[in-house]
Amino acid sequence: MSNPDQIQRFVFDNAQVRGVITGIQESYAEVLSRDSYPRPVQILLGELLAACALFSTILKFEGRLSIQARTEGALKMIQAECNHQADLRAIARWEGEISDDDSAISLLQQGGQMAITIEPEQGQRYQGVVALEGDTLAACLQEYFNRSEQLPTRIHLSANGIDAAGMMLQVLPESAESSQQDEDCWNRLDHLVATLSDEELLGLDNETVLTRLFHEEEVRVFPVQDLRFHCDCSRERCGSALVSLAREELEEILSEQPVLEVSCQFCNERYEFDRSDIEVLFNPGAIAGDNQQIH
Numbered sequence: 694m695s696n697p698d699q700i701q702r703f704v705f706d707n708a709q710v711r712g713v714i715t716g717i718q719e720s721y722a723e724v725l726s727r728d729s730y731p732r733p734v735q736i737l738l739g740e741l742l743a744a745c746a747l748f749s750t751i752l753k754f755e756g757r758l759s760i761q762a763r764t765e766g767a768l769k770m771i772q773a774e775c776n777h778q779a780d781l782r783a784i785a786r787w788e789g790e791i792s793d794d795d796s797a798i799s800l801l802q803q804g805g806q807m808a809i810t811i812e813p814e815q816g817q818r819y820q821g822v823v824a825l826e827g828d829t830l831a832a833c834l835q836e837y838f839n840r841s842e843q844l845p846t847r848i849h850l851s852a853n854g855i856d857a858a859g860m861m862l863q864v865l866p867e868s869a870e871s872s873q874q875d876e877d878c879w880n881r882l883d884h885l886v887a888t889l890s891d892e893e894l895l896g897l898d899n900e901t902v903l904t905r906l907f908h909e910e911e912v913r914v915f916p917v918q919d920l921r922f923h924c925d926c927s928r929e930r931c932g933s934a935l936v937s938l939a940r941e942e943l944e945e946i947l948s949e950q951p952v953l954e955v956s957c958q959f960c961n962e963r964y965e966f967d968r969s970d971i972e973v974l975f976n977p978g979a980i981a982g983d984n985q986q987i988h
């Protein structure tokens with residue numbers, strides 16, 4: 694496959710086009726080991742991991758990019774994330790039967806809603822809605838960039854339950870804005886990537902794929918970047934998720950048990966909160982005073 698658990702960027706200087714290729718193996722196995730996912734969900738998780746890895750290379754700041762979807766069908770939710778350090782994580786939840794014969798995209802198209810969220814560590818969160826009208830997840834995401842971001846983009850994603858891989862080609866935003874883009878160049882590169890098969894993307898290393906596709910082009914390849922499965926959950930983030938729930942509900946649970954146990958859905962790490970922790974979460978300013986009542 695394209696180099697496993699690595700991301701590699703490349704650029705066609707003459708054509709003002711950037712590219713990225715990724716292969717995901719160990720981190721994919723880690724994600725799949727968390728549950729016994731039906732096969733189409735495994736495929737979708739692999740494709741989403743590959744997509745997040747590809748898109749993380751266009752983050753201009755420290756933060757994370759996630760793709761999440763909810764549907765009215767058996768697939769209740771699916772989410773994959775990658776941060777600027779190429780830490781990947783993903784999860785899915787489903788209810789009822791999902792047949793091995795279902796296509797990955799058909800799971801999403803049962804009243805599904807998908808969004809790409811970008812969360813900088815500093816600054817505003819951004820969310821874009823992905824229309825689920827394409828024949829594949831790659832086609833839907835590609836259309837998102839073409840339509841919403843006005844950036845000519847070609848995306849190829851592939852996963853088989855063991856390996857996942859992806860390639861993306863995209864016109865550089867600067868050149869798209871200044872209309873300096875050479876359309877013929879883009880069309881030629883776009884057609885070349887369209888000839889790439891799943892077997893090639895999953896079966897060949899980066900160098901072979903890039904040589905096979907672009908041997909007549911001037912392509913500048915950047916050093917590879919390693920990616921890994923890593924959950925960056927923390928007590929703090931877990932706490933801020935609790936604050937979004939109704940306080941009465943949490944108090945009620947705590948009237949029946951001494952601590953509230955929250956486990957991370959991505960990695961199963963457990964965090965405990967007692968009554969005074971909840972007080973601090975909902976009322977960060979008033980810590981000491983209230984707790985020092987005279988009995």
Ligand SMILES: [Zn+2]
Nearest residue numbers: 924926957960
């Ligand atoms: Zn976690």
